[in-house]
Amino acid sequence: MVLHVHDLVVGSSTAPIVTGVSLDVAPGERVGLVGPSGSGKSMISRAILGILPSSLHAKGSVKIGGVEVIGAPDARLADLRGRYVSAVFQNPGAALDPVHTIAHSIGLPLALHYDVDRDEMRERVLRQMDAVDLPRSLADAYPHQLSGGQRQRVAIAAALITSPRLIITDEPTTALDAVVQRDVVDLLVRLVDGLGASLLFITHDFAVLRRATTRCYVMESGRIAESGNTEALMRAPQTPVGAALVEAAEMLTLHGTASDAMKGGTVMKGGVTS
Ligand SMILES: Nc1ncnc2c1ncn2[C@@H]1O[C@H](COP(=O)(O)OP(=O)(O)OP(=O)(O)O)[C@@H](O)[C@H]1O
Numbered sequence: 001m002v003l004h005v006h007d008l009v010v011g012s013s014t015a016p017i018v019t020g021v022s023l024d025v026a027p028g029e030r031v032g033l034v035g036p037s038g039s040g041k042s043m044i045s046r047a048i049l050g051i052l053p054s055s056l057h058a059k060g061s062v063k064i065g066g067v068e069v070i071g072a073p074d075a076r077l078a079d080l081r082g083r084y085v086s087a088v089f090q091n092p093g094a095a096l097d098p099v100h101t102i103a104h105s106i107g108l109p110l111a112l113h114y115d116v117d118r119d120e121m122r123e124r125v126l127r128q129m130d131a132v133d134l135p136r137s138l139a140d141a142y143p144h145q146l147s148g149g150q151r152q153r154v155a156i157a158a159a160l161i162t163s164p165r166l167i168i169t170d171e172p173t174t175a176l177d178a179v180v181q182r183d184v185v186d187l188l189v190r191l192v193d194g195l196g197a198s199l200l201f202i203t204h205d206f207a208v209l210r211r212a213t214t215r216c217y218v219m220e221s222g223r224i225a226e227s228g229n230t231e232a233l234m235r236a237p238q239t240p241v242g243a244a245l246v247e248a249a250e251m252l253t254l255h256g257t258a259s260d261a262m263k264g265g266t267v268m269k270g271g272v273t274s
Contacts (some may be wrong), residue, residue, distance in 0.1 A: 001063070002027050002166045002198040003048065008060040010043045010052065010222075017043050017056070019222045025166065030192065030199040032209040032230060034245060035219030041202045044219075045170045048200075049087055050077035065165060082113035086159035088152075088188070090171040096143040096151060102129075103139040106157045113162060124161065132157045132187060149180035153187065160191055167192055170202040185211045206234055206249035218242045 003025040010018035018040045025031045035041050047058040050069050062069040065084050069077065081087075086109070096105050107125045110116050116124065126136050132153040143151055152172060159167060169188065173181040189212055192199045201212045209216055209230055217227040220241040226233065237243040 004063040006061040032213035032216030039219040040222040085166040086164040088169040128157045
């Protein structure tokens, strides 16, 4: 297994947040973790990445590529995060450093974890920009000059530049409008499949999950309520929380209209569209 979570408990000294979650992600598999706001999805992703707030603790087992994460020393976790597992979070505007160029942000994981000379770094960054459909002319631009969709492409480029085996995304497209959201999800799926990597896609939105995953776990109040094939679960959810999330997704749609397309294709300085 690329990711094996067994009986994970996350909480503070007074309150449990995640209460005994087990889940698996196989090599090359795209798996969803879906649940209402506050159900504990982000705490699971943080426990997996070893970045829980200091007031919270984790018990149980989280193995990434067979390596136990819970209780592992920080240096080992940092190395694992750089080489084996990457994350893409919501709101890349906040995640990207405003004083650094796009090329710097994309190349940073490579610079931190591998010995790569300047010319090779530039070439790898430019190739990575091609892979996420960002024009090379943006290499020396700054995050504020890009649209939300372009910034999310920068975050994806940075997350994938080290060719990780597992990518964890936590609501990566929530801040984007429908058409840009669909394009970013499709791009992520294409790149993850191209790398032969695995994806754990965290969201509250089944409409997005259907595009991104083949199997999913539904969370409610810190535990897994049900799991199964994403399409099958959407056709026949077995729990009230599953049914409510599917119903909510049916009211939204990822098939954009002409007016969505107008909104999505925001023309940026230099005539670049998102
Ligand atoms: N530092 C913290 N200390 C104590 N409780 C916390 C802390 N951070 C979050 N929580 C609580 O943990 C619960 C789960 O939060 P979490 O962010 O994992 O939910 P989520 O399913 O990801 O929700 P959303 O979709 O809104 O991001 C919430 O009730 C939240 O209030």
